[in-house]
Amino acid sequence: MARRRQSVTIKHVAADAGVSLQTVSRVINNEPNVRPAMKERVQESIDKLGYVPSIAAQRMSGSRSYIIMAINDRDLTIADWRAREGRDWIDQMLLGGMLTCAEHGYRMLIELVDTHNDHVERELGAAIAALQPDGIILTPPHSENPLITGLLAERGIPFARIGSKQGGLGIAMTMGDTHNARLATEHLIQLGHTRIGFIAGPEEFSLSNWRVDGWKSALEAAGLSAEGLCERGDFGFASGSIAAEKLLRTDDAPSAIIASSDQMALATLEVARGRGLQIPRDLSIVSFDNSPIVRFTQPPLTAIDQPIAETTSRAVELLIENASGKRPAEPISVPGKLIVRASTGKAPSANLSEPRTRSA
Amino acid sequence: MARRRQSVTIKHVAADAGVSLQTVSRVINNEPNVRPAMKERVQESIDKLGYVPSIAAQRMSGSRSYIIMAINDRDLTIADWRAREGRDWIDQMLLGGMLTCAEHGYRMLIELVDTHNDHVERELGAAIAALQPDGIILTPPHSENPLITGLLAERGIPFARIGSKQGGLGIAMTMGDTHNARLATEHLIQLGHTRIGFIAGPEEFSLSNWRVDGWKSALEAAGLSAEGLCERGDFGFASGSIAAEKLLRTDDAPSAIIASSDQMALATLEVARGRGLQIPRDLSIVSFDNSPIVRFTQPPLTAIDQPIAETTSRAVELLIENASGKRPAEPISVPGKLIVRASTGKAPSANLSEPRTRSA
DNA sequence: TCGCTCTTTGAGAACGTTATCAATTGAAGG
DNA sequence: CCTTCAATTGATAACGTTCTCAAAGAGCGA
Structure with a gap:
């Protein structure tokens, strides 16, 4: 195997410009204390020869690896x-x-x-x-x-x-997870929802818990209860199904669910459909991440866009x-943004008259 | 800024094992002509010291850059x-x-x-x-x-x-584009479709044209016409809408459409829905790429999975x-695989009796 | 003009590895 | 046991860049 050598090196440039290697190096790295005339002359040679420094050599000599x-x-x-x-x-x-x-x-x-x-x-x-x-x-x-x-x-x-x-x-x-979850929750509260479920991510991710915090704080600020309304998943589809199932099969099921990932939101959508619920008439859904998928579901999902x-x-x-x-x-x-699409709507009117449904 | 040096170098290993640099290098690169005992001794030192060769230095000395x-x-x-x-x-x-x-x-x-x-x-x-x-x-x-x-x-x-x-x-x-398109077309032919539209990709992509070839050859083999049934897009959503619109607004509209990308398939889905068509009852859709999106549309799309x-x-x-x-x-x-989902179904029965609809 | 300091340039070593070639060892054949 | 040749090991020179330090030049006040 032939030894492949760099075509144009700093040596060629130095020779062409009639200066030392070091001066060329200084020009490349934009170091101070190079006379403008000199800098220009070297730069011309660099451009003429199409010289590009070798990252490997730069790293070797102890500077950055880029x-x-x-x-x-x-x-x-x-x-x-x-x-x-x-x-x-x-x-x-x-x-x-x-x-x-x-x-x-x-x-x-x-x-x-x-x-x-x-x-x-x-x-x-x-x-x-x-x-x-x-x-x-x-x-x-x-x-x-x-x-x-x-x-x-x-x-x-x-x-x-x-x-x-x-x-x-x-x-x-950080990406403002607490703030983002609060944003999503407030959006639902404004739509009249009083029982807002949350599907959290796994505990080993701190951001999972920050999102829970945001959700809880928004509920508290509105005087709403969080009790029995939080389930945990692992961000994946399957875990989302289980969590959504748990939230929706209770007597006092939430009228809106925030899922901590798009996959879990998709799962929620499927579970809801399976139970004959119309989105958003019977259930509003907000998802986290806003990956490409959620724009093309039926209906497209309201989502928190994580930046x-x-x-x-x-x-x-x-x-x-x-x-x-x-x-x-x-x-x-x-901070992220809330992208409102068709999966969130007004709460079923029954609940509107009684904002505080706390029972436990 | 302190000059950051590599912690463990080949020198340390050589010293530890009591051999020359070159021998260590030979062991690292699994070169022949190293006695097993020697190899083992060096390897032990490498493991003990946690040595990993510097890619930059390897590249510098003229060998591979990895x-x-x-x-x-x-x-x-x-x-x-x-x-x-x-x-x-x-x-x-x-x-x-x-x-x-x-x-x-x-x-x-x-x-x-x-x-x-x-x-x-x-x-x-x-x-x-x-x-x-x-x-x-x-x-x-x-x-x-x-x-x-x-x-x-x-x-x-x-x-x-x-x-x-x-x-x-x-x-x-290659990814068997011709074959894949033929696969998709044959699937539709088996379902009884006789007018099968095709939304091609841009001409500067050769694979666009190979797919067209595959579609055409399958049609020919079945004695079906391709005339007026191919439109071009640029793989993007917007271009897909235009193409689908063109195909569907003719008197003799196709009962199935193959789109050369998922985005164009999604656009076709939307256009069809806009025209009141039910999928797959009135129109079957096959897409190319099988990216995550198409599993979650309503209905999920039959797609060619490009490997x-x-x-x-x-x-x-x-x-x-x-x-x-x-x-x-x-x-x-x-070659790719055809993933059959819910967006393809039997052709509207009217056409079933008359396989050859060639009119032009 | 001299002497001082600051700016600009250059020379040579160093970085960590492999290539090249020379030296040593070992094995086989007579 | 000696010769011959291959297998194994080692020493040294690259590779292309920056670092360190030294040298030369420029500017300036006395």
Whole structure:
């Protein structure tokens, strides 16, 4: 196998411009203390020869690797892919992350890591050693894993935790989950609903619980009860069916349900249909995520759009600033938006006269 | 900014095992001519110290970069992402590509490149110079772009063209588009349909035309006419609406429509509904791609599942074998499957008695 | 003009790995 | 036991970039 060599190197540029390697390097990296005339001359050679620095060599010499690694959970992700479950979390991360990386001359690389075994550290450690990324983006549930955050902090690699609370190691980025759930709940309250069910995500995801908090606080503010109205799922379709079934088979069933994921909302839709309920006449449904699917169901679902792309983009910016040694700006929490579609409507009139249905 | 150095290097391993660097390198790369005892001794040190080779350094020394680059069209992809159109092409590529890469110690990196401007070459050239990937996967419409394939061939970088015909530069991988379209058409013919419409993709995608070929050949084999039954779209929802409208507003409208993408199928569904047609009683619909969306429409759509993940996985394998100097196996064409759901049914009985409706 | 400081440029080492070629060891054949 | 050749190991030079530190130049006040 022939040894493939880089076609145009910094040497060629230096020779062409008649300067030293170091000067060319300075121009490439936009360092200060280069005379404008010199800078221009070097830049001309760079353009003329079509020179692009080798990332491998840059990394070798101890500077940046220009790689941001996004860590996703292997099991979860693959299960979704195989089943074509259609969560577009990864898609949206790519959108936000890749574009922002590209703007700064970085690349984003997705790495799948198993949460559910005991060698998370080893696996992640190997990925880091191999690629030496300048920054890492953690997504739930990894963002809450102290083994992982500890490892990264120890190695001094900047990282952002998406969907994770402020404080602690690394940069925390949230998507306003509490606020978003409150938004959805208030929307339903305004439509006259007094019994609003909630299908929560799994407990190991903090954001699951923040959403529950938001729902509860909105109910409390309106003087409504939450009792017996919360079931837990695992974000997947099957668990959503079970949860919806439980909520709907009670005597005093809710007239509206908020599901913590699109899949669980779809399941709720199916269960409701199976019980002969019309949406939204008999039951209003709000879903979380707003992935492509929910626009094409019958009826299209009202949903909370989680700003994954924007949050990832922001995380990338913070990491790059961090790596560049610039004083990074504060992390921001990007709140989601409520997208109202046809799956939510006025509450069945029977309940309208009596806002407080608390009975237990 | 402190110069971050690799924690455990090949030097440490060599010192620990009491051998030369080169021997360690040989063990890492599984080269022949290392005594088993020696190999074991070195491997022990590697495991003990948790050593992982630096990809940057490996690439520097002229060997592989362990990176496979997947090139996607920037405009198309971003538009889909922004609109949450829900094509899961990228998702499926990631599934197939990343897992296979991971198995071989490679990484897959997605790179977005603009087709629609004149500096495709420069953009791609820069990405190659920066990352020096061991292999490249091209997706439509890039896989048919002679500028790109020429560039890659010239630089001697192995590449696979997905959705592109055999012959020509690089490795061609197809997904049996002709066969798949024939499959869908035959399914409808068996259900008694005699006027089967087809919504094709844009002409610059060869696979669009292969699908048309498959549809036509199945019709011909059954003695049916294709005349006036093919419209073109651009894979997107809006274009699907227009095409479906055209097909359905004729006097002699088809009783079944095959759409070349899920989005166009969804549009057809909507147009049909708007015209008061019941699916599948009045109109059968088959879609191409089988992305997550189509399982949750009402009714769920019969669809051709394009084996994107499998094809990408296979492409990665071929590229890695190529890079390893092994004599690569032949590229294979992975045919798709027809997934029958509720959107296809028996043709309206009127047509059943007279299979040949040719009139023009 | 001299001497000082700050700016601009350059030379050479270093980064962690593999390629190349030389040196050593071991085995087989006479 | 010696020769011959292959198998195994090692030493050194790349690879393309940035870092460190030294040198040269420029500006400025006395």
